[in-house]
Amino acid sequence: MQISGSIALVSGANRGLGRAFATQLLERGATKVYAAARRPETIDIPGVVPLQLDITDPDSIAAAAATANDITLLINNAGISTGANLISGDLETIRREMDTNFWGTLNMIRAFAPRLAGGAILNVLSALSWFAYDGAGAYGAAKAATWNLTNGVRLELVAQKTLVTGLHLGAADTDMMADYDGPKIAPAAVVKAALDGIEANRLEVVADDWSAHVKASLANDPSQFYPQTVL
Numbered sequence: 001m002q003i004s005g006s007i008a009l010v011s012g013a014n015r016g017l018g019r020a021f022a023t024q025l026l027e028r029g030a031t032k033v034y035a036a037a038r039r040p041e042t043i044d045i046p047g048v049v050p051l052q053l054d055i056t057d058p059d060s061i062a063a064a065a066a067t068a069n070d071i072t073l074l075i076n077n078a079g080i081s082t083g084a085n086l087i088s089g090d091l092e093t094i095r096r097e098m099d100t101n102f103w104g105t106l107n108m109i110r111a112f113a114p115r116l117a118g119g120a121i122l123n124v125l126s127a128l129s130w131f132a133y134d135g136a137g138a139y140g141a142a143k144a145a146t147w148n149l150t151n152g153v154r155l156e157l158v159a160q161k162t163l164v165t166g167l168h169l170g171a172a173d174t175d176m177m178a179d180y181d182g183p184k185i186a187p188a189a190v191v192k193a194a195l196d197g198i199e200a201n202r203l204e205v206v207a208d209d210w211s212a213h214v215k216a217s218l219a220n221d222p223s224q225f226y227p228q229t230v231l
């Protein structure tokens with residue numbers, strides 16, 4: 001899969017990582033980039049094709065799929081992080097995390113997969129697919145579900161030769177992490193790693209050391225990663 005000559009759709013392309021994806025795809029020679037957003041009038045990237053898309057709205061997905069019927073690369077980037085925990089959090093908010101991060105991604109794949117034979121899908125996941133963090137319980141559960149969704153759809157799409165790549169990252173410098181004071185990766189660096197990974201036919205891209213550390217910890221007993229939870 002080469003970025004040059006591809007026709008891509010990026011969800012949530014109006015800001016954050018999505019904006020960086022759309023920009024870099026054009027820079028790397030994509031023939032056409034559909035920059036999809038809930039409010040397409042907020043797209044300000046020269047050269048892209050703005051497209052209305054709310055990934056929680058089946059009608060909006062169907063309309064986008066009818067318009068962008070020529071794509072070879074789908075970047076499932078749109079996501080939300082509400083800060084809701086699983087027991088103390090508001091149940092409707094928790095459901096919204098699943099509706100967007102899990103169901104939204106799945107519905108996008110179901111709508112676009114038939115056109116992506118020989119093409120590629122990138123799902124933007126998180127280091128939080130692999131660990132729980134107090135204050136992001138709902139987000140972590142949704143990203144963990146979307147991680148195994150990524151593995152599951154890859155199995156189903158191999159017959160039509162669609163590359164399905166999962167992208168894991170820790171903190172990147174976007175609106176989503178505006179309140180976080182720790183080190184953050186530049187969105188452009190995350191996007192470069194992801195697009196390089198697609199071109200190398202990688203099934204998974206782990207964009208930073210923290211994500212690699214968290215992934216490695218899964219081989220150990222959970223008491224090592226969560227010593228504070230041992231009774």
Ligand SMILES: NC(=O)c1ccc[n+]([C@@H]2O[C@H](COP(=O)([O-])OP(=O)(O)OC[C@H]3O[C@@H](n4cnc5c(N)ncnc54)[C@H](OP(=O)(O)O)[C@@H]3O)[C@@H](O)[C@H]2O)c1
Nearest residue numbers: 012016017038054055056077078079126171172174175176
């Ligand atoms: N930033 C990080 O540290 C980090 C770490 C790990 C993973 N991620 C993941 O990276 C992806 C991009 O996040 P970001 O950091 O760029 O966040 P962001 O700056 O908050 O941007 C989120 C984007 O998703 C869009 N979006 C949300 N709900 C949508 C919906 N229902 N339909 C269509 N678009 C929707 C937003 O559109 P509006 O402008 O309309 O709200 C916005 O364009 C997400 O999947 C996130 O979970 C981020």
